Amino acid sequence: MGEIAERYRRRAEAFERKVAAVRPDQWDNQSPCEKWTAKDVVDHIVMMHGVMLMPVARTLEPAGDSLTAFQEARAAVEDVLDDPVLALTETDTPSGRLTTEQHIDQVISDDLVLHGWDLARATGQDETMDPDDVELLWATASAVPPDVMEKLRTPGAFGEGIEVYGPEVPVPPDAPLQDRLLGMIGRQP
Known part of the structure; x- marks a missing residue:
């Protein structure tokens, strides 16, 4: 298993634990994402899994x-990551050819990681992110050029909604690095 697949599995396992811990009366709780409930956060994650699968049919x-x-979406993505041909298939993305x-x-x-924090906040779970993930995400987000960051902050820049x-x-x-990361991406730590 490669580094990307291993990282995905670890993060997916943490997210799944959060989803499994949501009580039935918490699904309509407001998330830190202004337009989303706790259920909407999970629906978004599942939908984005589907988007990632489209280039490999x-x-x-x-x-x-x-x-x-989520479990079915996770299994489908893990199947792709486990298949060297599918995992290495190139496609055009908003970030270029990947x-x-x-x-x-x-x-x-x-x-x-990020929406796991949103779900935890919405449902009163432990909001602590894995410190290694926080460092990696901070390094990535900090390296984004200002003009690209502005586009990332512009609603609809990557498609309607x-x-x-x-x-x-x-x-x-x-402040702790997790708080600085959350502030950078528009969350109130």
Whole structure:
């Protein structure tokens, strides 16, 4: 198993634990994403898994509850990551030409960490992100050129209804790295 597949599995496992811990009365809780409930966060993650599968002609079948839908989406992505031909298939993305595994790594694998925090916040779970993930995501987000960051903050820049980052939330420079990362992407730590 490669580094990308291993990272995805670890992050997906952490996200799945959060989904499994949501009580039935919490699915309508407001998330830190202004327009989303806790259920919407999971629905977004599942939908984005489907988007990552499209370049390799894979699709997701609609599932019932949120946990089952995520588990099925996760299994489909893991199947792709385990197949060297599919994992290394190149496709054009908004970030340029990438292999399927690179695209998965840059989009949904990172989303599992960030939206895992959103789900935890919405449902009163432990909000602590893996410190290694925080460092990696901080390094990636910090390296984004200002003009690209502005585009990431512009609603609809990547398609109708798509918002990548919100407006930056000021966080003290000596705050924990997780808080600085969350502020950078538009979350109130």
